[in-house]
Amino acid sequence: MSEATVSRVLNGVGPVKEDTRKRVMEAAQQLNYVPSALAQRFALRKSGNLGVILPFLPKVNLFSTYYFSEVLSGIGITAKQRGYDLLLLFREPDEPKDYVNLFRTQKVDGCIILGAQDVPSERAVLDELQQGQYPFCLINQRFDGKTFNTVDADHRMGSFEAVKHLANQGCKRILFLNGPSVYSNSLDRLEGYRQGLAEMKLPYDSSMVLVGNYSRKSGYNLSEAIAWLIKEGRIDAVIAANDRMAIGLLQGLRELGLQVGKDVALMGCDDSDGARLTDPPLSSIQVPFYEVGCMAASNLLDVIAESEHRSFEIKLPVKVVVRASSAAENFSEA
Amino acid sequence: MSEATVSRVLNGVGPVKEDTRKRVMEAAQQLNYVPSALAQRFALRKSGNLGVILPFLPKVNLFSTYYFSEVLSGIGITAKQRGYDLLLLFREPDEPKDYVNLFRTQKVDGCIILGAQDVPSERAVLDELQQGQYPFCLINQRFDGKTFNTVDADHRMGSFEAVKHLANQGCKRILFLNGPSVYSNSLDRLEGYRQGLAEMKLPYDSSMVLVGNYSRKSGYNLSEAIAWLIKEGRIDAVIAANDRMAIGLLQGLRELGLQVGKDVALMGCDDSDGARLTDPPLSSIQVPFYEVGCMAASNLLDVIAESEHRSFEIKLPVKVVVRASSAAENFSEA
DNA sequence: TTGAAAGCGCTAACAC
DNA sequence: GTGTTAGCGCTTTCAA
Numbered sequence A, B: 001m002s003e004a005t006v007s008r009v010l011n012g013v014g015p016v017k018e019d020t021r022k023r024v025m026e027a028a029q030q031l032n033y034v035p036s037a038l039a040q041r042f043a044l045r046k047s048g049n050l051g052v053i054l055p056f057l058p059k060v061n062l063f064s065t066y067y068f069s070e071v072l073s074g075i076g077i078t079a080k081q082r083g084y085d086l087l088l089l090f091r092e093p094d095e096p097k098d099y100v101n102l103f104r105t106q107k108v109d110g111c112i113i114l115g116a117q118d119v120p121s122e123r124a125v126l127d128e129l130q131q132g133q134y135p136f137c138l139i140n141q142r143f144d145g146k147t148f149n150t151v152d153a154d155h156r157m158g159s160f161e162a163v164k165h166l167a168n169q170g171c172k173r174i175l176f177l178n179g180p181s182v183y184s185n186s187l188d189r190l191e192g193y194r195q196g197l198a199e200m201k202l203p204y205d206s207s208m209v210l211v212g213n214y215s216r217k218s219g220y221n222l223s224e225a226i227a228w229l230i231k232e233g234r235i236d237a238v239i240a241a242n243d244r245m246a247i248g249l250l251q252g253l254r255e256l257g258l259q260v261g262k263d264v265a266l267m268g269c270d271d272s273d274g275a276r277l278t279d280p281p282l283s284s285i286q287v288p289f290y291e292v293g294c295m296a297a298s299n300l301l302d303v304i305a306e307s308e309h310r311s312f313e314i315k316l317p318v319k320v321v322v323r324a325s326s327a328a329e330n331f332s333e334a
Numbered sequence C: 001t002t003g004a005a006a007g008c009g010c011t012a013a014c015a016c
Numbered sequence D: 001g002t003g004t005t006a007g008c009g010c011t012t013t014c015a016a
Helices: A003-011 A018-031 A037-044 A065-081 A099-104 A120-131 A155-168 A184-199 A216-221 A223-231 A243-255 A289-306 B003-011 B018-031 B037-044 B065-081 B099-104 B120-131 B155-168 B184-199 B216-221 B223-231 B243-255 B289-306
Strands: A049-054 A085-090 A110-113 A136-139 A150-153 A174-178 A209-211 A237-240 A265-267 A284-286 A313-316 A319-321 B049-054 B085-090 B110-114 B136-139 B150-153 B174-178 B209-211 B237-240 B265-267 B284-286 B313-316 B319-321
Touching (some): A003 A018, A065 B085, A136 A289, A150 A155, A155 A184, A155 A319, A174 A223, A216 A243, B049 B289, B065 B289, B155 B174, B155 B184, B155 B237, B155 B319, B216 B243, B243 B265, B289 B313
Parallel strands (some): A150 A313, A174 A209, A174 A237, A237 A265, B150 B313, B174 B209
16 A cells, blocks of 8 residues: 555545545554644645744733633644644744744744734834735734735723723723823724714813823822812712722722722723723723634634735624622712 | 754854854855744654643632742743743643643753642542653642642641741630541641640630631631631631732621721731731732742753752741731730 | 764545 | 656765
8 A cells, every 4th residue: 555545544535445545544543643733734835833932021011911821722722723833932032023934934834923013123024024915914903005815803992992981880080091102902902992982072181181001000000190080079980991900000099098989980901811800890891812813813823824925804793791889879970 | 054053153053163153154145044943842752841730720719829829930031041832721621631642742942830739530630750760740739649840838837837826816726627638738727726726825626717718718718607706706717828818807896896906907828919908908828929930840850961860859948028917006805 | 173974753635 | 547767865885
């Protein structure tokens, strides 16, 4: 029996007589034979790997581990179903981001980039990828003026709905604690916030937007300033652009003698694990991170399989999750 | 110039005249040439991949994402430094755990297994790996009677010190809320707890050990029973075998009108992100998960490189972190 | 110090 | 339907 026949049987391609098929299968069983993925992939000139690029996470995680685990699981499960392996790539602070070499060395057939920032160096590298026709997909980050493949959540709608929710609870002056604008998230959320204020006919001025860096500490550090605004009656609600900042703020406000959910309404974004742990529990915007991961992997693998140059920009819906930190019955204004 | 020479230059092996070395390097630069890792690995019959096997995580994470991110980062950074790529392998509930095929198909040169359980099927598969001389390493899990490569934290010492700490705060009757015994962690922690009680001459009887499943919910569900014990004066402190259960318990006790840190002292284990988010903040046992990951990767890669059959069992120290949930000045007993 | 050539374990034309 | 053969892009003997 020839090598080629065995290959045909094991890959289920080409015409094979049922009888020989059986004999091959039996022999393989007997000899305990499994084909070498290494050799297969070499012969096919395809790595069979989907690369996932993680941003550098300093000791104090600016990104929540929750976010990454969810997205990663989504990608991992989807890739697996489609016969791909997941290559996890950790970025380090100093090193140049030569995503292109990942492809040129044939380590990956496609890659998904997490935590990208809208800065010139990143734009340059992504342009290079696109010019090389290397399949890649960004998660949770858009680049204005570019048509990179993206899977994102509808963050604009999220803060829009958050404002509406707070307004319906009786809040009149809502502060927005945003994150850095290198993340398109931040811009989207800000836009939704302003649209929400307009929709609900609530006042806005630029002093009602503060900026942190998405860390818990940055929320905590702003708590004095925010406590003052609350005590002065200048604001009666806060939306933070992620849960971590909201939690930091909540802890800071408590230390300053203010009760979140009573003296002020508070909402986070992401609906991470932590939102359920605080006292009071934190209202938040639920983002389907797992599905984001699935969509990214699935669409990217489609592109790879079809080797067409279709591109995609997917936006998944989010949902307001109301908990005690913003429930009307709790706070004085209502 | 021959193929062989180029190979020698790029890999820095064999004798090469400095002049030709330069010419090769320049040419490579000019042609923008990078060798195909795929072909290299095929020729060398080494995948260049370190596999990391993740346990199946159902929707409600029994394992904390914190734990995995830390361990994974440690593994990832170490592997990268040593020229290895990380292959992330998600287990799924039904599928057979055929770790051996990972090696036979040459997808990995070694693998690190997270979240292994001491159950017959897992033992069988690990035995198979060992008999096949395939290099692997367990994280945070020992198997009695086996000499598998392991990197673990000194969980026994952790709960031993936790008991001592609580005793020093004036606690006299300490309940232990353990996790399932398929994890060697749980057994180690139980042992440390009992040794600690003995050391501090505190009473023990089997009714002082309860068992949850490491989820927040399981801690929450036991809060009624535990509240009763507290109100009866039967216990004045609780050590939970992980933070998640401790946090669930804390939330449950609060709902039942008990103040943790005042009516009862509480400690968790793992010192996860969540320990800082609760009110009061949770005392816990800090485990160097990042270092655990580094050690596992580094030792396993040594074994692979030396292709000797050395085996290792490493135990890293832990540290009690005291926060308000167990601080003497807060609670009535002191 | 360099080049020629064999071979790693598969797949895919192509011929039978 | 099945076998023959030529690669895939490297590394590594061996000879020069």
